Amino acid sequence: MSLFAGRRSARCFDAPTLGSLSALLWSTCACQESAETSLGFAIERRGAPSAGAIHPVHVLLCDPAESRVSRYNGKRHALQLLDVAWPHDLIESCRSVVPSDTAWIVLFVAEFGKTAAKYEDAFSLILRDAGVLQGVMAVAAEALDMSFCLLGLTGDPWVSSLSEEGKLRGVGAALLGSRA
Template sequence: MATTLDTRHSHRTFAPVPEALLGALLWHTARTKEAARSPLGFQIEHRPTPSAGAIHPIHLVIQLTDEESWARYNPQNHSLDLLAKDDSLFQPLVDCSEQVVPRGGGHLILFVAEPGKTAAKYENPESLIWRDAGVLQGSLALVAAALGLNYCLLGITGNPWVAQLSDQGKLQGVGVAILGAKP
């Protein structure tokens, strides 16, 4: 563990991630371990990474190996749910991220907030949403390092493209990262 902490740093080169390693990364950071009913209109969840009020308003949307398909990580089933095959919505975001750090064979990870979930319990939820995103991003960085994967946060939010995922305007981009194997 100490070696992982001491050697962890952002990488700038990426190869495709084997499916088993992507699964391990998501399992150790974002899966639902337990869920319970709540009066909020949705379940609260216990996951490896903490969240204010056990709400977990941050979704992970991952660019798949074929680079044209995207999927949302489903933490309850530990699976990837494919999004619509049309990647035209994400192409401007892919182009923007390429200007920050070229992804090579890596996969983009979008951090997509659902602010209404946190607002159902807390007044002025914005700060909590950003904190939840940061905690999840940090957990992914540490587990990626422990698994021998390269990971880099890009310093962009993903908006306005992420916000277009919902017709109701209920989603917000709160970060973009690149994940890859060592080349």
């Protein structure tokens, strides 16, 4: 219980190590098992719960040292480099909330169609899924002695522009790094 008593949002960051980043993503977002459904996609068991085991919230990571954006692939436990323009305005918005040149920016990106394929009130469920994932990541970061700070930003309109069909929406942003 001391983990919860001592958890605080951190505002001082060094760049995260690949080992700590890997441990954080494995414990919170990695697919532990999956099952096919009639919905057109598999349901998954991961460290963070999700309504219907659908997991519609993807994690994007912006590495400021390399000016690149990656998507975490939970089935392969790997970062996949995205071929997208560096989100200058979004990075500056994040840095205006909590200044840091070394923290990685974590974007929570919802794929609304997945939850809507099963549930009528998909919007509410997706917001809850995003909140649960963010909370689980905050606790896991504390356990791994990492700095983690949720920001009051969604990541939009940059996130929404990633899909021409409007299938993606930003549902949160955070800063992540090693303890300074």
